[in-house]
Amino acid sequence: MRNNTQRNVNLPLILAGLLVLAVTIYLGYRISVSDRRLIPISVIAMIAGAIFEGKRLSDRWSTVLWIALGAFIFSFFAFIPGKREHHYNLENHIAMFPYFMHLLMQLYPGRVDCA
Numbered sequence: 001m002r003n004n005t006q007r008n009v010n011l012p013l014i015l016a017g018l019l020v021l022a023v024t025i026y027l028g029y030r031i032s033v034s035d036r037r038l039i040p041i042s043v044i045a046m047i048a049g050a051i052f053e054g055k056r057l058s059d060r061w062s063t064v065l066w067i068a069l070g071a072f073i074f075s076f077f078a079f080i081p082g083k084r085e086h087h088y089n090l091e092n093h094i095a096m097f098p099y100f101m102h103l104l105m106q107l108y109p110g111r112v113d114c115a
Contacts, residue, residue: 020073027094034091043098050105067108075101 031038054064078100079093 020076023076027097030090031094034094036091038091038094039098043102047098047102047105050102054105067105071101071104071108074104 051064051068054067055061058064075097078097079090081088
């Protein structure tokens, strides 16, 4: 019984992971063919700094990486069109994506492990 339940839970997680991977690959392609610089180097440094600061505040790397993964997945909400956005411009949303991820990483309430 447990094995069948485990298989039923794993299938949606695998499908969701493949979907996130496919969208990430597509976004990487759109960033590479874009005429303008969508993600500056400073943003990558800012996110790396947030990850290392999270490690300083947390006891384990696994906690920090789970927070970063959750922030990455929830930052796909940056691609939802705005209320007054008549012409959807994907490049503007790609440019907002890392800032949204950084904000979610900083706002996560479980950063410090309380013992």
